[in-house]
Amino acid sequence: MRNAYYTNDVYASGIYQQKRMNQILAVVAKYPLNAPIQEVCSLKDAAKAHYLIQSGTVFGKIILIN
Known part of the structure; x- marks a missing residue:
């Protein structure tokens, strides 16, 4: 470019x-x-994390851990 x-x-x-x-x-x-952490979820709860993001009520970060 x-x-x-x-x-x-x-x-x-x-x-x-x-x-x-x-x-x-x-x-x-x-x-x-400063990005506050709202929720920490295990990978097996990834569906819950996805639901939280889709709900539009999340202000902070959602962390997935193994």
Whole structure:
């Protein structure tokens, strides 16, 4: 692709987009996002985890463990 750049694993196209993406990534690096864990499920309960996601009531992350 012409004028394409990969900036810290985030794709940006063109010089303006690359500069803007660098600004956004600098803010994210300074103020990391906090993703709260809502539920931890075993793989055998994957159907439950899927149901929770589909319900639209999940705010945090759902973790599947083996």
